[in-house]
Amino acid sequence: xxxxxxxxxxxxxxxxxxxxxxxxxxxxxxxxxxxxxxxxxxxxxxxxxxxxxxxxxxxxxxxxxxxxxxxxxxxxxxxxxxxxxxxxxxxxxxxxxxxxxxxxxxxxxxxxxxxxxxxxxxxxxxxxxxxxxxxxxxxxxxxxxxxxxxxxxxxxxxxxxxxxxxxxxxxxxxxxxxxxxxxxxxxxxxxxxxxxxxxxxxxxxxxxxxxxxxxxxxxxxxxxxxxxxxxxxxxxxxxxxxxxxxxxxxxxxxxxxxxxxxxxxxxxxxxxxxxxxxxxxxxxxxxxxxxxxxxxxxxxxxxxxxxxxxxxxxxxxxxxxxxxxxxxxxxxxxxxxxxxxxxxxxxxxxxxxxxxxxxxxxx
Ligand code: MTE
Numbered sequence: 001x002x003x004x005x006x007x008x009x010x011x012x013x014x015x016x017x018x019x020x021x022x023x024x025x026x027x028x029x030x031x032x033x034x035x036x037x038x039x040x041x042x043x044x045x046x047x048x049x050x051x052x053x054x055x056x057x058x059x060x061x062x063x064x065x066x067x068x069x070x071x072x073x074x075x076x077x078x079x080x081x082x083x084x085x086x087x088x089x090x091x092x093x094x095x096x097x098x099x100x101x102x103x104x105x106x107x108x109x110x111x112x113x114x115x116x117x118x119x120x121x122x123x124x125x126x127x128x129x130x131x132x133x134x135x136x137x138x139x140x141x142x143x144x145x146x147x148x149x150x151x152x153x154x155x156x157x158x159x160x161x162x163x164x165x166x167x168x169x170x171x172x173x174x175x176x177x178x179x180x181x182x183x184x185x186x187x188x189x190x191x192x193x194x195x196x197x198x199x200x201x202x203x204x205x206x207x208x209x210x211x212x213x214x215x216x217x218x219x220x221x222x223x224x225x226x227x228x229x230x231x232x233x234x235x236x237x238x239x240x241x242x243x244x245x246x247x248x249x250x251x252x253x254x255x256x257x258x259x260x261x262x263x264x265x266x267x268x269x270x271x272x273x274x275x276x277x278x279x280x281x282x283x284x285x286x287x288x289x290x291x292x293x294x295x296x297x298x299x300x301x302x303x304x305x306x307x308x309x310x311x312x313x314x315x316x317x318x319x320x321x322x323x324x325x326x327x328x329x330x331x332x333x334x335x336x337x338x339x340x341x342x343x344x345x346x347x348x349x350x351x352x353x354x355x356x357x358x359x360x361x362x363x
Contacts (some may be wrong), residue, residue: 074142105345
């Protein structure tokens with residue numbers, strides 16, 4: 001499998017490109033596409049063998065020619081060359097939080113996933129072009145500019161407006177937590193994230209009691225993200241959401257780094273969510289907007305294929321994906337077939353948030 005690019009199963013052939021009138025109403029179009037089922041959704045499991053593309057072999061040249069230096073080199077020279085120096089370098093490496101040094105649960109734990117593997121096996125559809133796969137996402141990130149980065153806070157909160165990421169980071173301080181990440185595609189990794197509890201961020205903006213959900217929106221920059229240009233059938237920008245009590249849970253984490261340094265671009269630089277009890281797609285990357293809302297918002301994958309990707313999407317071995325079982329997972333760099341645990345092993349933190357009935361279907 002090394003260096004062989006297998007097109008993921010969801011990729012639409014050219015002949016199915018969206019007709020103009022359908023594209024103008026994208027959500028409606030996505031619903032129609034999902035009636036057919038399997039063709040549109042998260043990448044197929046068959047494309048899971050971890051490989052690192054050869055140095056300089058990233059397909060960044062498709063982005064409009066070489067350019068940039070350092071972390072902005074296009075194409076990047078290596079999966080780890082996409083790490084830009086953080087604006088607060090003195091905050092790295094952060095001290096480990098003693099409560100999250102080892103992941104809980106009974107899954108085999110053979111230590112942290114190799115950091116090159118974490119940087120070279122990614123789901124980040126903004127950077128998945130027509131000729132790429134999970135193994136080459138990093139190679140498309142060259143044109144993505146991450147500093148300076150602001151986040152817009154909106155909706156039902158006392159404090160709203162634009163905030164600089166580097167100032168928030170300094171205000172809250174940083175810590176390290178080792179979490180498991182279980183992708184809905186049945187692979188998993190164990191990662192030392194650097195960041196701060198999402199709760200600290202939420203509380204700063206003093207959400208009103210009317211705020212029952214919080215919505216996260218990633219960036220929209222088709223000029224920098226090949227996937228946003230070549231896959232117009234996705235309702236960009238990427239959007240996700242949590243119930244307020246989920247966002248305030250002790251586990252919900254804002255990640256600004258991994259392995260003691262800043263995040264590689266392909267892992268969601270300059271910041272992303274890390275929600276270890278939920279399938280990985282709930283952990284939105286490169287967030288630019290946070291909105292407190294009254295009603296339950298829709299989420300990108302639920303709009304694309306509601307039967308497969310529900311709002312809660314807690315890790316649950318008893319509820320299969322329409323196309324594959326969720327009973328087992330491949331721990332990347334570790335056991336190829338480990339038994340998946342309810343809530344990814346984090347039940348002691350989150351089980352009481354949910355009605356047990358929710359656990360019996362893809363909610
Ligand atoms: N966030 C954005 N903006 N775009 C994406 O495509 N993919 C999700 C999630 N966050 C995604 C995203 C999925 S499906 C997974 S499994 C994780 O990111 C993968 O994170 P990793 O590449 O750092 O392992």
